Amino acid sequence: MLRYANPARFMTLSGTLVPWLGGFALVALAAGVYLGFAAPPDYQQGDTVRVMFIHVPAAWTAMMAYGLMALASLIGLVQRHPLADVAAKSAAPLGALFTALGLITGSLWGRPMWGTWWVWDGRLTSFLLLLFLYLGYIALWNAIEDETRAARAAAILALVGAVNLPIIEFSVDWWTTLHQGESILRKGGPLIAAVYLWPLGLMALGYSLLFFTLWLLRIRTEIMTRRARSLMLAGEA
Amino acid sequence: MSGFWAMGDYGAYVWPAYGISAAGLLVAAVLVLHAHARAKAALARLGAKP
Amino acid sequence: MNPFFSLLLRDIQLAARAGGSAMLALAFFAAVATLVPLGVGADLRLLARIAGGVLWVAAMLAALLALDRLFQADFEDGSLDVIALGPSSLEQTSFAKIAAHWLTTGLPLTILSPLLAVLFGLPAQAIGALFISLLVGTPAVSAIGAIGAGLTLSIRRGGLILPLIVLPLLSPAVIFGAGTVLSALDGLRNGALPLLTAFSFAACVLSPFATAAAVRLNLGS
Helix, strand or coil: CHHHHCHHHHHHHHHHHHHHHHHHHHHHHHHHHHHHHHCCCECCCECCHHHHHHHHHHHHHHHHHHHHHHHHHHHHHHHCCHHHHHHHHHHHHHHHHHHHHHHHHHHHHHHHHHCCCCCCCHHHHHHHHHHHHHHHHHHHHHHCCCHHHHHHHHHHHHHHHHHHHHHHHHHHHHHHHHHCCCCCCCCCCCCCCHHHHHHHHHHHHHHHHHHHHHHHHHHHHHHHHHHHHHHHHHHHC | CHHHHHCCCCHHHHHHHHHHHHHHHHHHHHHHHHHHHHHHHHHHHCCCCC | CCHHHHHHHHHHHHHHCCCCHHHHHHHHHHHHHHHHHHHHCCCHHHHHHHHHHHHHHHHHHHHHCCCCHHHHHHHHCCHHHHHHHCCCCHHHHHHHHHHHHHHHHHHHHHHHHHHHHHHCCCCHHHHHHHHHHHHHHHHHHHHHHHHHHHHHCCCCCHHHHHHHHHHHHHHHHHHHHHHHHHHHHHCCCCCHHHHHHHHHHHHHHHHHHHHHHHHHHHHHC
């Protein structure tokens, strides 16, 4: 794995991977959407169950992105490898996007049930805090001028957030039992019927593959930008 | 067919959810691909291979 | 004198002077506690229900007010470099600063809280619960806030980014802190206080390491 940490090797590998990942992502998403609308309305939720197929995958991808960002941060701190820092930095805006999509679709999923645009559901509240963690991370990167310093500071923040995230989720869960009883946005009920599992799985796969595609592209872009910058500086010398 | 669009009276929630998700992902993809192409072009102009 | 205690005392003196962060925090706390009823209405039953949450949030924000200066003042005039080269480790220094911060903001806020709780019509046992929850929970605010202060110490207007970084991390404290008050109000045991204690303890133990790492990277480059 660390062989590919060499930027040149990474560029070659990612160059081959990206079209395939992107292609598979599109296929999975198309199939998922089709099956999602072909499935019958849910006994309890009616047609709003179809929002689950875009809410849950967005949420899962957002969480996965944070995990990857934290992992990259750890590697960056310990190994001092600039590729890891770039990887962490590149993941953040994507993670924030998926979190925002998770929040919006969650709100639209909950609204028909509760009649308000925002519901203080445990899952949504945790996502809102996750979004703030992402935004803080991005803001910290942007606020510190020195690249290396910014990378290390952001890495510490990502790791502190990663440690705190399960605690935040636990406390929010605890809080909903205090105030509301059962969480309303259960993933489609205690048992998900097979007819819903397929579109859900395909959409989750599609979202994840899309994330990886965009992530690799962003890392590639950063590597190329840095190379161009150093070439220009060398040219001026 | 109108039943499909109505989504059992929940159309006002289902379609915006899908619409916003699709729009968000599409815009992200376009921005990422565009930045990637620009960086590649910049490197090419400097005479280097990406 | 032991370097830890001399740093502690120096920071306490700096914060406790007139116009220092201690006064600022208390003033902010009192202001919010006065303004919220004005905004929300005089219904004491409603105020009693929201008191735990409002006072906890107000106390937390008050404690965060001067946090961006925790390391920045010393960083700017070079004394942080001197301290870093001194006999105490950065972890010990961080702990001293966290302790000084709590003693000059969290603790005074805790002591003032029963008075403000009266404004919200909280009954006696809920006031006691509020006091204990703040006593136990405000160290976590100082501890986690210090990590943010360390990370942002080299940023010019770091004070703007600090709340964004720190507040999500502190949400368990608000949840459990207000939950403690609610438990006393409703007469139900909900485990909020033990959870708050655990969270606070973990934060205080782990934070000096993260804070020291943050300060180190800012001093290093």
